[in-house]
Amino acid sequence: MRVLRFRIKDKHRDWLSAAAREVNFVWNYCNDLSSKVFERERRFMSGYDLQAYLNGASKAGLSIGSPVFQQVAEEYATRRRQHKKVRLAWRKSGGARRSLGWVPFKARAVEYRGGQIRFNGQCFGMWDSFGLVDYVAAGARLRSGSFSEDARGRWYLNVAIEVRDMCGPPRPRVLDPVGIDLGLKELAVLSDGRKVAAERFYRDLEPALAAAQRAGKKARSRAIHAKISNRRKDHLHKLSTKLVANHRRIFVGNVNAAALAKTSMAKSVLDAGWSTFRTMLQYKCDDAGVWFEEVNEAYSTVTCSACGARSGPSGLGALGVRQWSCACGVVHDRDVNAAQNILLAGLASMSGSVATKGYTAPGRVDRKVASAARVSNKDSGNALQCTAMAGAGHGPLAEGIPVL
Numbered sequence: 001m002r003v004l005r006f007r008i009k010d011k012h013r014d015w016l017s018a019a020a021r022e023v024n025f026v027w028n029y030c031n032d033l034s035s036k037v038f039e040r041e042r043r044f045m046s047g048y049d050l051q052a053y054l055n056g057a058s059k060a061g062l063s064i065g066s067p068v069f070q071q072v073a074e075e076y077a078t079r080r081r082q083h084k085k086v087r088l089a090w091r092k093s094g095g096a097r098r099s100l101g102w103v104p105f106k107a108r109a110v111e112y113r114g115g116q117i118r119f120n121g122q123c124f125g126m127w128d129s130f131g132l133v134d135y136v137a138a139g140a141r142l143r144s145g146s147f148s149e150d151a152r153g154r155w156y157l158n159v160a161i162e163v164r165d166m167c168g169p170p171r172p173r174v175l176d177p178v179g180i181d182l183g184l185k186e187l188a189v190l191s192d193g194r195k196v197a198a199e200r201f202y203r204d205l206e207p208a209l210a211a212a213q214r215a216g217k218k219a220r221s222r223a224i225h226a227k228i229s230n231r232r233k234d235h236l237h238k239l240s241t242k243l244v245a246n247h248r249r250i251f252v253g254n255v256n257a258a259a260l261a262k263t264s265m266a267k268s269v270l271d272a273g274w275s276t277f278r279t280m281l282q283y284k285c286d287d288a289g290v291w292f293e294e295v296n297e298a299y300s301t302v303t304c305s306a307c308g309a310r311s312g313p314s315g316l317g318a319l320g321v322r323q324w325s326c327a328c329g330v331v332h333d334r335d336v337n338a339a340q341n342i343l344l345a346g347l348a349s350m351s352g353s354v355a356t357k358g359y360t361a362p363g364r365v366d367r368k369v370a371s372a373a374r375v376s377n378k379d380s381g382n383a384l385q386c387t388a389m390a391g392a393g394h395g396p397l398a399e400g401i402p403v404l
Contacts, residue, residue: 001143001160002287004132006117008147008155009125016147016155019120020101022064023072024091026054030076035087044081047074065120067109071144075104101149110145110159112136117157119147126157135161151222177249179343181300181335182277184268188239189335191343196239201232202271232273240280244288251346252278253297253338295345297338305340306330312337 008016033053034045050073057069080088091099111118112132116125136142145159179191187198205228212220243250257274260266278294285292302312304326312332313321322334 002163003145003158003160004130004135006126006128006130006132006157006159008157009127010154012122012124013153013155015122016103016149017101019064019068019103019147020149021093022062023068023103024093024099026057026062026064026069026072027076027091029054030073031088031090034076034080038086044086045077047077050077063120064103065109067106068104068120071104071106071146100151101147101155103147105145105147107141107143110142112142117159124157132161135163138163150226152219152226176247177251177343177347178243178247179339179341179346180243180250180252181297181339181342182253182255182272182274183335184265184272186335187272187277189339191336191339193333193336195335198268198272199232199235200271201228201235202267232271233276236273236277236280240277240284243281244284244290247290249291249346249350250281250285251293251295251342252281253300253342254294255297291350293346293349295342295349297342297345300338300341300345301334303337303341304328304330304332305337305344 030050033050037043037045047070051070054066054069054073058065062069076088080086091102093099105119109119113123115128115133116123118124140161140163143160143162145157148156148158150156176192181189183189184198186195188196190196205224209221209224209228212224255274257269260269263269282292284290299310302310302314304311307326307328307330309326309328311326312324312334323331324334325331
């Protein structure tokens, strides 16, 4: 299963905007009905319960059709359970705080025909940047999805497609497992010593953005924000794709980006895009059959990756110390050592010798873990069998599956 995103041509903007206003009406109706039922009966309505009250809405003047009504009701019930609230926010169709357009649909409501998407009697032209025609020709089926609007008024088609699993010979020149330590000065430091510098996407365009905001040019401000976001996503896509294509096992530290975004480093943390990068690694590994795991990185910077002793500099005052020597005689680069500890902790967790919830110093891990890792690297034939390991994305690398 894959989710693809296509840009809809601007000539369909008016029709989609009108449909989005009807979706907002249905959403607000479900929101009001659900809250009133809870006040009277102290129970929450499911998506199926809400659908019963939407019967006949098309005859009342709403033109988006029953597949959209049903999907809106299901989505509302899902989000209400997710956020654990009696009432969700209202969707606004106008004003300064207007909700961005959103039109969900079920699988039976869309059809790909002649290079266009047919939905509710309308044919939508789009830029097929992912080769949807090839997917459909190979037998892939369109599933549920949505039309969505961005801040600049551009519409996109987000649709899930079913693809057949592909298995073939291993890809050549696959490197060893890799551990990744995320940071601000270097976006990613790999366990093999490679470093990826952190780009300054927001700070580079911050003067232009400030000038546009002071001049009251809202369209220009939105365009600059979009450029910042696109540059960041392009960089993270290229980096994550390269890592997935070259490694069979990837382990990354579970740094708490949400907590650091509340500190004085918030601008740099959000500009780095740690959470987005880990999400990209997750779904690309799932698609390519690469083992991916987030491991606990506690004490990874102060623990010697050679002997396991916690002899590194600690505390806020020692953050400026980037190199240190252990009592065992090994000289460490702070970030590379952390990445090596993340790799060892991931291999230990993968082998089942260490619980995934706790962190154990790499030097204290049973030697069988390292021995098993070396054997698995040499025994590529067994590691590349088509039988996947338990868990999504935790299987062998399969040839022929493109990384999006």
